[in-house]
Amino acid sequence: MAIVGAGRLAEGIAVRTLAGGHKLRLTDSEQGKAEALAASLAARTGPDAGGAPLEVTVAGTAEAIAGTDVIVLALPYPEGRQVARDQGAALSGMTLVDTCNPVDFSTFDCLLTSPGMSAAEEIAEINPAARVVKAFNTTFAAALMAGQVCGLPVDVFLAGDDPDAKDKVAALVRDGGMRPIDTGPLRRARELEAFQLLHMTLQGPLGLDWSSMIKLLPLLRFRGILIPNGQWRLFPPGPPVPDGAGRLAISPRLRPRSPQPPQAPRVPAPGVPSVIRKTFRTCSGAGRIAAARARAVAAPGTRLRW
Ligand SMILES: NC(=O)c1ccc[n+]([C@@H]2O[C@H](COP(=O)([O-])OP(=O)(O)OC[C@H]3O[C@@H](n4cnc5c(N)ncnc54)[C@H](OP(=O)(O)O)[C@@H]3O)[C@@H](O)[C@H]2O)c1
Known part of the structure; x- marks a missing residue:
């Protein structure tokens, strides 16, 4: 190019x-x-x-x-x-x-x-x-x-x-x-x-300071699982998947900026998958931030439903 x-x-x-x-x-x-x-x-x-x-x-x-x-x-x-x-x-x-x-x-x-x-x-x-x-x-x-x-x-x-x-x-x-x-x-x-x-x-x-983006998002509910490389894998795979690659990356920058009280990491009991449930009507920014918060406390392999 x-x-x-x-x-x-x-x-x-x-x-x-x-x-x-x-x-x-x-x-x-x-x-x-x-x-x-x-x-x-x-x-x-x-x-x-x-x-x-x-x-x-x-x-x-x-x-x-x-x-x-x-x-x-x-x-x-x-x-x-x-x-x-x-x-x-x-x-x-x-x-x-x-x-x-x-x-x-x-x-x-x-x-x-x-x-x-x-x-x-x-x-x-x-x-x-x-x-x-x-x-x-x-x-x-x-x-x-x-x-x-x-x-x-x-x-x-x-x-x-x-x-x-x-x-x-x-x-x-x-x-x-x-x-x-x-x-x-x-x-x-x-x-x-x-x-x-x-x-x-x-x-x-x-007050966007030239740091915004025009993006089209569908109104949907989906479920995802946090995989060890720090990305979400959606399931069931296939549509609706915004990036066409079967996963969504969650920015570490989306973790809460204000100081948060320390939280103990959630460790799933052996053989029992830990599940964080949260349901949103849309893939909105609020949903993303909540997901990033969940990621901050979830262990790899934790199932997330939101
Ligand atoms: N910046 C953004 O976030 C953004 C986003 C979407 C679209 N755009 C569009 O992208 C275009 C560029 O924006 P920009 O913000 O990158 O502008 P910019 O920072 O001013 O960059 C334009 C560059 O092109 C050079 N230039 C001018 N005439 C040239 C020529 N004939 N041959 C080779 N180089 C030449 C300029 O050099 P001189 O300074 O020496 O003239 C300057 O370095 C604009 O049309 C803008 O609307 C920008």
Whole structure:
């Protein structure tokens, strides 16, 4: 994958891409920024930090995009269109991911695109030979860097007219531990961009500090068992399973932050499975926090019903 633009969103996408075991090329109008991001990725997730070897190359735009499978435009709204125009035939047949939110940042009150149009469709019009996919515009960089929210995988909404290009992006998203959601043709980017404008305007009123995520959750009840690696295995397996992998990771960060009275660990009596029961109407944040609390006191193998 090549990421054009080495800013905040690029960092989040890069972290998830490397977590998925993919090679990465970075480019920015300021080479120093791309180099600084490569160094910070290496320090955070590379072999010195106990991670797998990283394959991050810093290059100019033309070199970075040559021969890659997927090119991500992590650029402000006007620059994405400019790169799509400047790179012309080099983008022909390439999967080109548009991440931008064409928000009028002077007012935070509207989009700069004309009604019935999206930034992604503008890029597709400028470079019709590129296979444009809208993705990552509803995921704040903080959510990508965390990799999950409330123990659930990050939802990445996709829109595009080319099924193969969408499949490629979906595979990258999945490899990075997130859940791709295909919203339909590229014109759905209009709703995705408007959706994120709304998400942004709610940051202040809800005190979210750009650390929230748009996620779709079904109303359901499910049961899970805490397995020794600290994850939940749902049973019965299969739907409804939000991450498609048969398990939900519970973030240790969800453990209660306020000081808690010490609790003796629950040790199941031999041969008698210990069961913690809790029933919730939804997979809500409250449910997740309660589950994380339960995890904090439950021994591996404890059955949980909630
Ligand atoms: N940040 C988020 O959480 C988030 C979430 C969803 C979507 N997005 C979207 O993602 C896009 C990037 O946002 P961001 O927050 O990452 O912005 P950012 O931090 O400003 O990063 C953009 C980077 O692109 C560089 N750049 C500008 N023009 C370029 C060009 N022609 N070629 C190569 N590099 C170029 C910029 O360099 P200079 O600073 O030198 O111009 C800057 O380093 C925006 O469209 C935004 O709406 C962001």
